[in-house]
Amino acid sequence: MQVIVPYPPRELNPNSHCHWRVKAKVGKNYKRDVFYLCRLVGFTALEKCEKLHVWLDFFPPNKHDRDQDNALASCKHMLDGIAEALKIDDQHFVLHPFFHDEIGGKVVVNIGENEGNCANLAEALNQSLPKEGD
Numbered sequence: 771m772q773v774i775v776p777y778p779p780r781e782l783n784p785n786s787h788c789h790w791r792v793k794a795k796v797g798k799n800y801k802r803d804v805f806y807l808c809r810l811v812g813f814t815a816l817e818k819c820e821k822l823h824v825w826l827d828f829f830p831p832n833k834h835d836r837d838q839d840n841a842l843a844s845c846k847h848m849l850d851g852i853a854e855a856l857k858i859d860d861q862h863f864v865l866h867p868f869f870h871d872e873i874g875g876k877v878v879v880n881i882g883e884n885e886g887n888c889a890n891l892a893e894a895l896n897q898s899l900p901k902e903g904d
Contacts, residue, residue: 771881773811773852775804777831778844778877785840797847804851815857822858823882824849825866829874842867845877852879 781788781796816822826845830836842865853860 771811771813773804773808773813773879775807775848775877775879776800777829777875778841778848782844782847783840784843785837801847801851801854804848805855808852808855813852813855819858819862819883821864821883822856822862823866824852824863825880825882826868827878827880828867828869829872829876829878830870831875832873836869838867838869841869848877848879852881856881 779796779800780786781793782800786793826842828841830841849860849863849865853863
């Protein structure tokens with residue numbers, strides 16, 4: 771499952787100095803927007819899952835330097851919207867964030883129930899590394 775959502779608003783950054791009421795309103799609207807984007811692309815309720823792997827590809831809206839842990843923390847409302855669309859608790863999410871240099875102003879979210887992508891990536895990396903004695 772994949773959904774492309776807008777980059778989290780700057781008011782949701784933990785270092786933002788906006789009023790708590792403004793942050794709450796922006797967060798509520800962002801969560802709602804993500805929920806409807808997920809429904810629009812076909813996310814439906816999941817029956818049951820132990821772990822759900824969530825790959826987050828961050829494409830910032832501009833070239834400003836970003837603190838990766840703050841960018842991830844800014845995604846709380848986004849993850850809540852995704853969990854609500856899937857009708858599961860977000861405690862089942864296993865996050866795999868990737869930060870890109872390309873400008874895009876979006877977060878590409880890929881969701882899967884297994885670690886297949888990670889295993890394939892590890893296998894590809896092992897094949898590309900030089901062998902001892904080469």
